[in-house]
Amino acid sequence: MGTLRELGEFEVIRRLTAARDEAARALAPAGVVVDSGDDAAVLAPAPGMDLVVTTDALVAGAHFLPGWCPPRRAGGRLARANLSDLAAMAAVPRWALLSIGARAESAVEDLLEFQSGLAGALAAAGAALVGGNLTAVTGPEWYSLVLLGECPRGGAWRRAGARPGDLVAVTGHPGRAGAGARLARALDREARAPEWAPLIAAWTDPPLRVPLALALRASGAVTAAIDVSDGFAGDLAHLCEAGGLGAEVEEAAWPADEPLERAARALGAAPGALRFGPSDDYELLLALDPAGRPAAERAAAAAGVPLAVVGRFTAGPSRPALRARDGVVVPLGAGYDHFGS
């Protein structure tokens, strides 16, 4: 199909826009007054709703390895990263804009695949791609998405809001995404073996937690929320900091995660370092009112999403702690620093 240099900027934008329009027509998104082909998108927010806005970016080679994450999957991953932020606010995803920094020698087909994977993952959550920007880069390619959603006025979940005694709950299998990324780098092609599939998938195809978040919002059980994008320990520390609290996590309360434990052996790492350490799992980390626990567990079961209650918030402020199986209480590790060496 040709490189960006061969086709030229306007033709590339024309093809991206035509594909986006086609996808949007199939979705027939509400509230889109003007989409592509003008200086800006025009949207009609629903009356009486708050607007919830987030932005997250992917850089080739850093957030995804092209060999493990072809363009369509990388696009889906960027959508899921942003959708995860809206899930953590209990907002309904509506509209998105994609800003691309592309290399002149890239194939337009790869850009179209990326956009298609992105638009598909957005559509699965009810959101439409309504605009964007394309610019030329000479370094690694990057993709920055802005996602807009809505929630009832004043109804967004916050990082602050938990009280001492509220439960620490988490969806899915924290640590698997980080373990998958480490396996891919350490084992190279051997990481493609079926035994590692759940961990590789957690890294390349993060989960969509929006439906569960909306069901949980209806339950009224959630008092604070964040998504796990720095790792369980780091994001729990963010929740504690925002709420002026501490937290004690019970090692014994965690369900077994056999693939994660196998990965720890293969990587020569402690299972806890994988579970609690740097990992962009895009799971929900929640503070639950103890009285709402049964309703929250029903909502998770109905959504088919694992939800584990793994500790309690405590009076603080203090850093989260881990009560190990032997009863010893130790500080829970730190998050992921993207600039650290």
Next chain:
Amino acid sequence: MGTLRELGEFEVIRRLTAARDEAARALAPAGVVVDSGDDAAVLAPAPGMDLVVTTDALVAGAHFLPGWCPPRRAGGRLARANLSDLAAMAAVPRWALLSIGARAESAVEDLLEFQSGLAGALAAAGAALVGGNLTAVTGPEWYSLVLLGECPRGGAWRRAGARPGDLVAVTGHPGRAGAGARLARALDREARAPEWAPLIAAWTDPPLRVPLALALRASGAVTAAIDVSDGFAGDLAHLCEAGGLGAEVEEAAWPADEPLERAARALGAAPGALRFGPSDDYELLLALDPAGRPAAERAAAAAGVPLAVVGRFTAGPSRPALRARDGVVVPLGAGYDHFGS
């Protein structure tokens, strides 16, 4: 103040957020329910308004040369580029999110300066920075802004809407920004001479056309609009294409632009190539109802912005044409392809 690697991601984000919060507090922006420090920003759109959303990016070395455009000015330039899109829709700027791809060896001071220049330029237009994202890159640094604005429901200007007989009008001095960029590259430090200042300034400090756009919207004279970011000829072609029209531009109707003509001589270029060719001037290119011309000219005079009526839209669709001083009609040149070699 240290590099990003020395300080670490969370400390850099903390400093950026603290500076942003301070600037926002001074501005006391309306409609901000939750700003920084959560998974997403929460905003309260005004009732009955459409939301107008645009995104534009800057890449170091491509869109700005660090030697010519220190971080504070580069930040202002990114704000102005996005504000220009909202001006072209006649929208009131409200909120923005900044996504940064930064190098680990960069100084946090430079990021803070960039953000400060950006927030200052947004504040001058009534908009506040309410969120963002920071990611690590190994290639040239990039900055992608999303800007949200509001306009009365259905009131946004469109690229389509001009009718045959409507006037082609343009603000400011098209071509100067592109000429400034070419002078900086061709003359290096000699381009810092005072005689080139108006052209260099057009490139590094683009104008703010939001106040004029809002005054013109009130005049009711504008039937279609676009901002000049590809060059006058390219953007006039976009207007014609959107409206299914042609346009004839009169060379004799253009006011003299002495600095531009001097630059053409220094660069060995035709003045028309500079005036009509690739140039991100961020000026407004408008279709005016002839009956509204006096009102539009009054609004421009009141705003202190040059507004030149330089041609007419014609039945089409066809590419824009130029009637030269000798009466010969020739096609007007093409726009700027960022991937072209």
